[in-house]
Amino acid sequence: MWNRLPTWQVFLWWHHFFLLWTTIDGQTRYSIPEELKQGSVVGNIAKDLGLVVSELHRRKLRLTSEAGKxxxxxxLGKGELVxxxxxDxxxxxxxxxxxxxxxxxxxDNPLQLHxxxxxxxxxxxxxPSFLTKEKVVKIAELVNPGARxxxxxxxxxxxxxxxxxxxMLTKNDHFKLTVKTHKDGRKIPELVLExxxxxxxMPVHNLxxxxxxxxxxxxxxxxxxTVIVLDINDNAPQFEKQVYETNVSEKATPGTEILHLKATDADEGVNGEIEYIFAEQTSDLVLSLFAIESSTGxxxxxxxxxxxxxxxxxFDITAKDKGNPQMDGHCGIEIKILDINDNNPEIIVTSLTSPVPEDSAVGTVIALISAxxxxxxxxxxxxxxxxxxSPxxxxxxxxxxxxxxxNGRLDHRxxxxxxxIEITATDSGSPPLSSRKIIPVTITDVNDNAPVFTQKTYHVYLKENGVPGAILYSVSASDLDFGENAKVSYSILDSKVQDVSVSSYVYINSDNGSIYxxxxxDYxxxxxxxxxxxxxxxGSPSLSSNATVHVFILDQNDNAPAVIYPSSAAMGSLSHQRMPRSAKAGHLVTKVTAVDADSGHNAWLSYRLAEATDASLFTxxxxxxxxxxxxxxxxQDDSSQRLLIEIKDDGEPIQSSTVTVSIILEDGLHEPILDLRHKAAEPSKKTGRITLYLILSLASVSVLSLLTFFILAVKCIRNSRSSSTCCMRRTDSDDYKNPNRNLQIQLNTDGPIKYVEVLGGDMLSQSQSFRSCMSPMSEYSDFTLIKPSSTTDFKEVISVLDASLPDSTWTFESQQVSLCAGSIICISLSYWMRGQCCEPIAWEAVQRDLLPPPSILLTVDAFKHWD
Known part of the structure; x- marks a missing residue:
């Protein structure tokens, strides 16, 4: 089209086009001529709407039209509408x-509609064009001038x-042209006879x-x-109205009568008979929608x-008579089609954002919808x-x-x-019509749930000496999220076990949580x-949670009892003991002491005489x-007696060890070890003196013990640890400034298991002051302190496990004393069990000076009293 227009007119159109765009009621309007070439620019829509051109592609700008096409x-590169x-x-x-x-x-981002x-x-x-290129008008020669x-x-x-x-009409002598303007603006030409x-x-006029x-x-x-001049019939039919108007419902069915037309003809006979037809220029649409009865109108x-x-x-209707020449009349018809509510509303989804994150804020635009x-x-x-x-x-x-x-927080994925989402569109007609549309909106998962273990704490009991690579336990955690956000992997956080990384002890399968x-x-x-x-x-970012696994190693009876006294027997050699021939029945020859590295029943020891030179002499x-x-x-008894003593534990299977003791019977040898239980039955002069010394010692020790106890109590209150912690408290004397010169007994805790550590010190000092706590394990508890040689540092750790009474507590208080040869010290020991104190238990301490190197043998006979 533009190729057919002069250059100045094209320029004028473009001038009007660039001046006519404006924004009306928040809408941007452009005016353009029809038939523009493809690629022609309508306007810079990005600039007119205040949009950044560089963001158009990222924000997914798109254009929709209600026209369908x-x-x-x-x-998007220039922001221009083309x-x-x-x-057309x-x-x-x-x-x-x-x-x-x-x-x-x-x-999009954010979602906007313009x-x-x-x-x-x-x-x-x-x-302009005519439906018929040639029209014939028949006019009787008797028609008077002025006829139209x-x-x-x-x-x-x-x-x-x-x-x-x-x-315009070609120039002639008989006719002129007039134009009648219809009320709707149409111009209707009329031929007027002059x-x-x-x-x-002239029978024919060509115009x-x-x-x-x-x-x-x-x-x-x-x-x-073409005007054909006819003879006679000088009256044309006349309609009652020049224009007929009526209304009809669009619901009217075929055959419904709309309008009755009436035309009259002043002639008589055949010349007055009228026939109604559509005018020649009537459109095909009108002819398809309406019909007229030719005889009735x-x-x-x-x-x-x-x-x-x-x-x-x-449209127009023509009324024709049947005269010769035939005359006709014309009228206009206007039919308004009345609307009824016969169309359901239509819902149109212009834009839809799906899927939507489950944590979307209130007011997030999901879709743009029109109706x-x-x-x-x-x-x-x-x-x-x-x-x-619905949210x-x-x-x-x-x-x-x-x-x-x-409109609210979305339900979790x-x-x-x-x-x-079901949307209903309803019109305001009577009766109202409606339609429905379902819009599916997918909710995407957000990683807002951390994995949750089935337990916060796990307890695993594992026998010692197990097979490496065996499974210890399987932990499990679940995640309420979906997809990748719900995939859980397991790991062990680095920590220290006995100053070694825990990864050297165990490892975990990251997929299923099995710990190996x-x-x-070794217990x-x-x-x-x-x-x-x-x-x-x-997920991203990933979420995590932790659980604690307590691994308890269960003791197995894998250690045989170890002899610690006699010391020579503990070192694997024969133990030699001397005994006077004057010894009576019940005379204490020696004492075999052993310990077992196991715990519980596995560490309960029993002694028996397996072999003897004379089994009737010893027990x-x-x-x-x-x-x-x-x-x-x-x-008659042989002067050399040989005893084989077997020590067994109470485990399963039973572990045992033996010690061989050689006893030499000598004449005139005084008894080196006093039988405390029978000493009072042998009165003598020496006994009376010892008793006096003992009474004086006990009195001194009692006073000193009270003072020491008070001082230790104050210190323990100030420096108290947990209820299960055992510690050693030294006096403030100079003799205790060197930690290697003191005996230390303390209770260590490893999870729920408690054990006692006994640390030997320098034996140059004869004074010991300690406080110990220990758990009862059997009916008899033997506690032996061994003093090493003066030139060797020595530490001996004895672990005593409480296998049966985890809530009981032993409390041992001793006084600072000096052990002299042959002195007897009675120390009170109270056994506390579940908050109740049982009867005091006597401890006996006897210094022996017969066995080189000198040692202190502390024997504890703890007889428990059970209710």
Whole structure:
């Protein structure tokens, strides 16, 4: 089209185009002429809407049109709105005075909707035309001048000034042309007779009718008019009205009578008989929708009427008589099609954001929705509603446009993975019509749940000496999230066990949480340790939680008793003892002391005499290991006696060891070890002196003990540890400033297991001061302190485990004393069990100076009293 226009007119159009865009009611409007070339720029829409060109692609700008066909697109690189298809205003809008093409511009991040209207300006691209190129008009020669004969109106698809503006008739002597303007603006040409016709002189008149539009350049169309002069029949039919108007419902069925026309003819006979027909220029659409009964002039419905397609129909009816020449009359018909509510509303989803994160904030735009109804008036007013109990709502925007936004917190992806949002559109007609549309919105999972272990704390009991690589336990954690956010991997957090990384002890399968041992465990070296297991999901960012695994090593009877006294026997050699021949029955020859590195029943020891030179002479105490005479020694007894003593534990299977004691019977040898239990039965002069010394010593010790006890109590209160901690408290004397010169007894704790550590010190000092706590284990508890040689540092650790009474506590208080040769010290020991004190238990301490190197033998006989 533009190729057919002069250059100055094209320039003028573009000048108007750039000046006419404006924003109306929040909408941007552009005006362009029809028939623009493809690629022509309508305007810089990014600039006009205040958008950043560089963000158009990221924000996914897109253009939608209600017309269905896309005539425009947006150049995302420049932000320009360009023409993509041929635009024919007559095809799009017909004869409407205003032609607007609404567009919707949708952008994301955030979601926005802009309304753009394109006004299509008409160009004079159509010339007027007549439906019939040749028309025959028959006029009787007797018709008087001034008679009018309607002619066919020209059709021009253009509108406004570009439509038909005037008619012209070729110059002649008998006819002139007048134009009658209809009330709807149509111009109807009429042929007016100026001079009487004479059939004998000129029976036919050939005329040319020209229709001219108002465009620039002017366009025109022609039709040939042939006037045939007829004889007589001088009256034409006349209608009662020049224009008939009526209304009919679009619901009217075929055959419904719409209008009754009536025309009269002043002639008589055949010349007065009237026949009704549609005018020659009647359109095919009118002929398909209406029919007229030729004899009665009744117009009836022929096809299906539709207000939405055409709400008004205009056409002409001709009434003809049957005279010769035939005369006719004309009238105009206007039929308005009344709207009824016969169209359901339509829901259109312009833009949809799916999936939606489950943690979306309230007010997040999910979709842009519009509704339309082809009906008019209240029948075309549409209201949208949502299904109840939905975390969404509709916010109205411009004319029948809504935004679907979140109205509350979305249910967790773990509960609801998809919402089917039901939207109902209802018009305001009577009765109202409605339609429904379901919009599926998928909810994406957000990693908002950390893995959760089935337990916060696990307890694992493992026998020692297990097979390396064996499974210890399997922990398990679950995650309420979905997909990758729910995949859990396990790991062990690094920590120290006996100053060694826990990873050297165990490892874990990261997929299933199974914990395996790296090597076998030795209860005597490690009794309990903790593992911190972490469960981590694969989300971003990942979440994790921890659980504690307490591993308790269970003791197995894998250690045989070890002899610690006699010291020579403990070192693997024969133990030699001396005994006077004067020894009586019950004489204490020696005492075998052994310990077992195991715990509980596995460490309960018993002694028995396995072999003897003379089994009738000696007996071994089952629990204490004391070797005593069963009878008095006689002269017939061999001077050299050999005893094989077996020490057994109480484990399963039983472990045992033996010690061989060689006893030499000597004449005149005084008894080196006093039998404290029978000493009082041998009164002598020396005994009385010892008793006196003992009384004095005990009195001194008692006073000193009270003072020491008070001082230790104050210090313990100030420096108290936990209830299960045992510690040594030294006096403030200079003799105790060197830690290697003191005996230390302390209780260590490893998880729920407690044990006593006895640390030997320098034996240069004869004074010891200590406080100990220990758990009862058997009916007899033997506690032996061995003093090493003066030149060797020595530490001996004895672990005593409480296998049966975890809540009981031993409390031992001793006084600072000096052990002299032959002195006897009685120390009170109270046994506390579950908060109740039992009877004091006597401890006996006897210094022996017969065995080199000098040592202190502390024997504890703890006889428990059970209720």
């Amino acid at each position: 896309q005539y425009f697109s947006v150049d 023409v993509t298809d041929r635009i 205003r007559e095809e799009m809008c017909g004869q409407k005075p205003s032609c607007l093409l609404p567009l919707e511009l949708v952008i 309304r753009v209207e394109i006004e299509i300006q008409d160009t004079n691209d159509n010339a 004969f309607p002619l066919e109106s020209a059709q021009d698809p253009d509108v406004g000034v570009n439509s038909v503006r005037s008619y 001079k009487p016709l004479d059939r004998e002189k 040319i009718l020209t229709a001219v539009d108002g465009g620039d350049p002017v366009r025109s169309g022609t039709s040939e008019i 009744t117009i009836v419905v022929r096809g299906n009427l539709d207000h939405e397609t055409n709400s008004l129909h205009r 339309k109804d082809p009906d008019s008036g209240d029948n075309g007013k549409v209201m949208l509603t949502l299904s109840p109990k 969404f709502k509709l916010n109205p925007s411009v004319s029948n446009h809504y935004s679907l936004v979140t 773990e509960k609801v993975s998809e919402y089917n 041992s790296m090597h076998s465990f 005597e070296k490690l009794k309990v340790f903790q593992i911190q297991v972490q469960a981590k999901d694969q 071994v105490n089952l629990y204490t290991g004391e070797v005593r005479t069963k009878r008095a020694v006689s002269e």
